[in-house]
Amino acid sequence: MNRRGKKLFYLVVLLLCLLLAALPWLGFSYGIVWIFLLAVYFTLALSYDIVGGYMGYMNLGHSTFFGLGAYTTAILLNQGFNLVFALLAALLLTAVFAAVVSYPLFRLRGAYFALATFGLISLVEVLTTNFRDLTGGSGGISTPPGNHMVPSYYLVLAVAAGTMVLSHFVARSKFGLALFSIREDEEVAAAFGVPTTLYKSLALIISSAPASLVGGIYVWNMTYISPNSVFGLEIALSPIIMAMLGGTGIMIGPLVGAVFITLVQEFLWTKVPYFHLAMYGTVLVLIGLFMPGGLVRTRFIKPFIQWLGLGEAVDYFKNADAERIP
Amino acid sequence: MSADFIQLLVGGILLGGIYGLAAFGLSITFGVLNVLNLAHGEFLMLGSLVSYGIFMGLGLNPFIAAVLVIPVFMLLGIGFYLALLKPIMDKPPHQLLVASILVTLGASLFIEDVTAFFWERPVTGISYSLPPMELAGVVISSTRLLILLFIFALACGMQLYLKKTYVGKSIRAIVQGREGAKVVGIPISRISALAFSIGMALAASAGAFYVTLFTVTPVMGIPLTIKYLCVVVLGGLGSIVGSVFGGLILGVAETLTAYYCGAEWSPTIAFILLILILIIKPEGLFGAKK
Amino acid sequence: MSPFLECREISKTFGGIEALTHVNLTVEPGSITGVIGPNGAGKTTLFNIVSGALRPTAGDVIFKGKKISGMGPARVCRLGIARTYQLVRPFNSLSTMENVLIGLGFGRTETLKKDKRVAEAIKILQFVGLGDKINHVAEGLTLVEKKHLEIARALATAPEILLLDEVVSGLNPTEVSQTIQTIQQIRKSGITVIMIEHILKVVMALCERVVVLNYGVQIAEGTPQEVVTNEAVIEAYIGKFDDTEGGPDA
Numbered sequence: 011m012n013r014r015g016k017k018l019f020y021l022v023v024l025l026l027c028l029l030l031a032a033l034p035w036l037g038f039s040y041g042i043v044w045i046f047l048l049a050v051y052f053t054l055a056l057s058y059d060i061v062g063g064y065m066g067y068m069n070l071g072h073s074t075f076f077g078l079g080a081y082t083t084a085i086l087l088n089q090g091f092n093l094v095f096a097l098l099a100a101l102l103l104t105a106v107f108a109a110v111v112s113y114p115l116f117r118l119r120g121a122y123f124a125l126a127t128f129g130l131i132s133l134v135e136v137l138t139t140n141f142r143d144l145t146g147g148s149g150g151i152s153t154p155p156g157n158h159m160v161p162s163y164y165l166v167l168a169v170a171a172g173t174m175v176l177s178h179f180v181a182r183s184k185f186g187l188a189l190f191s192i193r194e195d196e197e198v199a200a201a202f203g204v205p206t207t208l209y210k211s212l213a214l215i216i217s218s219a220p221a222s223l224v225g226g227i228y229v230w231n232m233t234y235i236s237p238n239s240v241f242g243l244e245i246a247l248s249p250i251i252m253a254m255l256g257g258t259g260i261m262i263g264p265l266v267g268a269v270f271i272t273l274v275q276e277f278l279w280t281k282v283p284y285f286h287l288a289m290y291g292t293v294l295v296l297i298g299l300f301m302p303g304g305l306v307r308t309r310f311i312k313p314f315i316q317w318l319g320l321g322e323a324v325d326y327f328k329n330a331d332a333e334r335i336p
Numbered sequence: 337m338s339a340d341f342i343q344l345l346v347g348g349i350l351l352g353g354i355y356g357l358a359a360f361g362l363s364i365t366f367g368v369l370n371v372l373n374l375a376h377g378e379f380l381m382l383g384s385l386v387s388y389g390i391f392m393g394l395g396l397n398p399f400i401a402a403v404l405v406i407p408v409f410m411l412l413g414i415g416f417y418l419a420l421l422k423p424i425m426d427k428p429p430h431q432l433l434v435a436s437i438l439v440t441l442g443a444s445l446f447i448e449d450v451t452a453f454f455w456e457r458p459v460t461g462i463s464y465s466l467p468p469m470e471l472a473g474v475v476i477s478s479t480r481l482l483i484l485l486f487i488f489a490l491a492c493g494m495q496l497y498l499k500k501t502y503v504g505k506s507i508r509a510i511v512q513g514r515e516g517a518k519v520v521g522i523p524i525s526r527i528s529a530l531a532f533s534i535g536m537a538l539a540a541s542a543g544a545f546y547v548t549l550f551t552v553t554p555v556m557g558i559p560l561t562i563k564y565l566c567v568v569v570l571g572g573l574g575s576i577v578g579s580v581f582g583g584l585i586l587g588v589a590e591t592l593t594a595y596y597c598g599a600e601w602s603p604t605i606a607f608i609l610l611i612l613i614l615i616i617k618p619e620g621l622f623g624a625k626k
Numbered sequence: 627m628s629p630f631l632e633c634r635e636i637s638k639t640f641g642g643i644e645a646l647t648h649v650n651l652t653v654e655p656g657s658i659t660g661v662i663g664p665n666g667a668g669k670t671t672l673f674n675i676v677s678g679a680l681r682p683t684a685g686d687v688i689f690k691g692k693k694i695s696g697m698g699p700a701r702v703c704r705l706g707i708a709r710t711y712q713l714v715r716p717f718n719s720l721s722t723m724e725n726v727l728i729g730l731g732f733g734r735t736e737t738l739k740k741d742k743r744v745a746e747a748i749k750i751l752q753f754v755g756l757g758d759k760i761n762h763v764a765e766g767l768t769l770v771e772k773k774h775l776e777i778a779r780a781l782a783t784a785p786e787i788l789l790l791d792e793v794v795s796g797l798n799p800t801e802v803s804q805t806i807q808t809i810q811q812i813r814k815s816g817i818t819v820i821m822i823e824h825i826l827k828v829v830m831a832l833c834e835r836v837v838v839l840n841y842g843v844q845i846a847e848g849t850p851q852e853v854v855t856n857e858a859v860i861e862a863y864i865g866k867f868d869d870t871e872g873g874p875d876a
Binding site for chain 1: 677678679699700703704708715717718719720724727728729731732733734740779783
Binding site: 111118122124126130133136193194288290292293299 | 372374420427431433436437438441442443445446447450453559561562568569573603604606607614615
């Protein structure tokens with residue numbers, strides 16, 4: 011049952027991937043937009059979790075990278091540069107930004123860090139709004155029109171998949187182990203030689219990459235963004251809620267969270283037009299009180315995931331290599 | 337010094353006093369509970385709205401409102417603590433951090449959204465004024481002066497409370513060392529609840545004054561909490577008095593920036609100050625270096 | 627020929643409190659030195675300074691001729707001084723294997739390749755008696771296992787000096803004997819040990835030299851016999867020497 015069950019499950023996963031790849035040809039234009047957004051949020055959630063979950067520093071300002079990536083790409087596209095160049099430039103600029111802000115921000119710990127990074131979003135939003143010659147101000151910025159839905163769909167799926175690979179390899183690497191140790195006890199980690207200051211900055215920079223990329227792809231597809239749409243509360247909090255609801259510190263957590271929340275949003279949002287933020291808030295409170303470890307660590311779901319062979323992904327403290335040695 | 341500048345300064349100090357008062361509350365909460373309450377700004381906002389309501393409904397002036405909100409919000413504070421914080425207080429540090437951020441942020445959003453639903457119009461400042469005073473040739477609104485004095489009195493009262501009463505001393509004991517306080521027999525849970533409620537009440541009280549000067553909107557809570565963070569870090573983590581000074585600095589800085597650079601830049605100053613202090617003196621102005 | 631490890635006139639002030647005053651200590655390679663004293667005497671502070679976690683207010687720590695008192699803990703660790711903690715601080719959510727891998731991967735000047743690291747980690751865990759718990763989460767271990775994990779983690783950094791901070795406190799008599807044996811094995815492998823300890827039996831059994839601190843001041847130094855009969859030491863300790871074994875920890 012175990013073997014066959016696993017094979018069956020992975021077969022289903024493969025089919026889903028094929029379905030995703032073929033979707034544009036099947037005529038579900040709404041479904042494509044839906045999955046596009048899901049992939050964006052998922053990538054943000056997963057990249058957030060590298061710093062928030064693996065390293066234990068809750069970077070509530072993660073969407074700053076998204077917004078920066080979006081605006082940089084938009085401005086460059088308007089200057090006539092092609093998409094690849096614009097995305098790469100956005101990637102670079104955001105990485106530099108991450109490196110620069112990591113210097114003061116990582117002097118804070120815990121909730122102070124979380125709050126300060128949250129404030130970073132507003133700061134960047136205000137700056138974006140004020141430099142209206144460059145960014146179009148509060149009215150937003152438009153990029154050259156065109157229907158890029160299908161290519162950006164594939165692009166964003168590629169980035170999402172790439173982020174999963176990134177997250178997986180970070181978690182299994184020596185670097186990732188160091189991040190875990192920083193989360194567990196930063197002082198002791200430093201005492202045992204972990205270069206904490208450097209690694210914290212590196213982690214932030216690495217986490218900024220997928221975020222800025224999807225930001226760029228987002229604006230290329232939407233052809234219009236405003237400070238509120240990319241620096242607002244929704245884009246700031248949704249990915250983090252997904253990561254926390256699904257399970258922070260584990261690669262599969264944000265995936266579960268993203269799917270769960272997007273489904274719930276889909277059915278609930280349209281039925282109840284008010285109190286969206288309040289609902290988010292309630293979810294946060296409930297997670298905090300009853301399952302800060304997320305869905306994947308609850309009694310019901312955890313065994314299922316272990317049975318799937320993704321136990322490593324859930325019990326992130328298990329080292330698979332050791333088991334193979336007699 | 338031009339009269340304008342002095343007016344600005346006074347305005348800045350006043351705003352700073354309000355910030356300092358609220359940050360004072362936040363400092364106490366953090367010192368005792370080791371939890372940063374992200375919903376702190378919401379309490380100021382609620383205090384403002386309640387004070388406004390009292391003014392409009394009962395015609396009572398803001399000074400009385402500021403005093404009235406204290407017991408009300410202390411009760412609310414205890415309720416908040418029991419429902420949301422007590423259940424997570426015993427978790428190990430990292431989990432406590434995650435849980436507390438989730439819980440307080442969630443509460444923040446909830447309060448904000450529900451308030452926005454019922455209170456659509458931004459609440460404009462209460463226009464309650466006394467005849468202006470003239471001091472050394474400069475006209476100062478005596479309302480502002482009174483508010484400053486009131487805040488000052490409140491802060492001094494708090495300091496006395498912390499120094500002289502049993503609860504106050506217990507609070508300071510816990511801030512200095514939780515384990516030691518337990519050993520000495522201090523009822524941590526009860527004092528924590530009280531400390532939290534005091535913090536909340538101070539924020540609400542600050543809010544009662546805030547509404548006399550500024551417009552209050554339901555969404556101002558989170559940006560305010562971020563400002564308090566800047567104030568607390570500026571003043572020095574662990575220094576309760578420091579946050580008052582941090583508040584004053586921020587208040588003056590914001591007012592001056594708004595005047596000289598334009599109002600759209602003043603939200604940024606809090607954060608810039610935060611970054612600066614983190615680079616120059618990370619432990620804050622009054623904080624202790626390791 | 628400069629001494630192996632030397633603490634020269636170490637003083638440390640916290641706010642108004644003088645935690646350490648003019649402490650001098652010399653350690654020979656391959657020895658086991660004990661640091662004893664009543665609670666609050668400054669012993670852990672001394673360890674913090676030697677390991678680089680704290681900077682002395684005055685004085686220097688000199689290791690193999692190099693002044694290490696200004697370097698951070700990471701550098702000191704790589705230079706060859708590793709430590710355990712009085713209140714155990716393993717990386718709780720990580721497995722014992724991963725705890726040791728941190729030491730192996732970051733605490734040495736020359737790190738091994740990944741597969742060698744894992745093999746070495748297993749060796750070290752077997753050495754401290756945790757060979758059958760390599761995938762256990764650190765948090766779920768018993769106290770004595772956690773203490774041994776800390777030792778393993780420290781050993782993983784290939785130290786020349788091992789600082790053990792009350793490594794047997796809270797253990798029952800069997801566990802204490804176990805640990806004593808482990809420490810003797812460690813010394814046999816050439817590592818110098820400095821240990822803070824309360825339990826007299828352990829100090830007498832293991833240490834060649836003992837330093838006594840009281841209120842941050844060094845009040846005696848010598849062999850365990852000399853120190854135990856020293857008047858100043860007895861006075862400092864009246865009623866405080868714990869030569870009964872500590873009970874199991876909660």
